[in-house]
Amino acid sequence: MPELPEVEVTRRSFAPAIAGARIEAARLGKPLRWPLGLAPEDLVGREVLAVRRRGKYLLVDMSEGLLLLHLGMSGSLRFAPADGLPPPGTHDHFDLFTSQGVLRLHDPRRFGAVVYAAGExxxxxxxxxxxxxxxxxxxxxxxxxxxxxxxxxRTPIKQLLLGGKLVVGVGNIYASEVLFTARISPLAPANTIGPRRALRLYEAIRRVLAAAVEQGGTTLKDFSNADGMPGHFQLQAQVYDREGLPCTQCAAPLRMLRQGQRSTFYCTHCQKL
Structure with missing residues (x-):
């Protein structure tokens, strides 16, 4: 699932190129999670001012209103000249044709979304x-x-991080990496984390997510940015998807457990309750 780094990498890969573009047409494919909220032709003539990010949402600011885009579980965006994209396929659910290129949402599982709002x-x-x-x-x-x-x-810290109500964007991959970096057990109740460990956790969140953005995000299956480039953070993951392999710090075998139907990878020796 695209998480904050992947969404931010996607934003950076097309935001400068689409800024100032005039919308010439819009095409909807199969229905997504929520309706667009207006007729596609009503977008024609509006100018794209900028593209921002809030959590895992991309906000396309227009001269009138904004579009909120979410990549869902398997979605990705491409931005290219009209003659640089093939005809829409089965899993291409939204095309925004502009004077500077076409923005296309590709989403095999259709959990993504494109929603119009009059403003934030x-x-x-x-x-x-x-x-x-x-x-x-x-x-x-x-x-x-x-x-x-x-x-x-009192929620276990891994699940609190995933919830997004305290801090956004620390998705499943990065929560495992962050907690390992901070040397905190994913099972630790949040309110048992004292000031010193909380500061370590805070710094780990910023450091791991920033590193992931610099590495172009994580590509486990099919993520790519709007230029079609994959991410490389998975090559430096220390615990995620490494069950049974030796810990990079103590050489003990890494463990995997299920929390809220999500896989958590951690070291029982290095990460204490």
């Missing part, structure tokens, strides 16, 4: 964005606020 304060946008936590790569992500959020929850 629109109830449609607030339903999707209103409960999202702090952005981990922004200055507003403060250690004190993060620690306070930990102290307010």
């Amino acid at each position: 304060a629109d109830p449609v946008a607030q339903k999707l964005l209103g409960r999202l936590g702090m952005e981990p790569l922004e200055d507003a992500f403060a250690p004190q606020a993060f620690y306070a959020g930990l102290q307010a929850s």
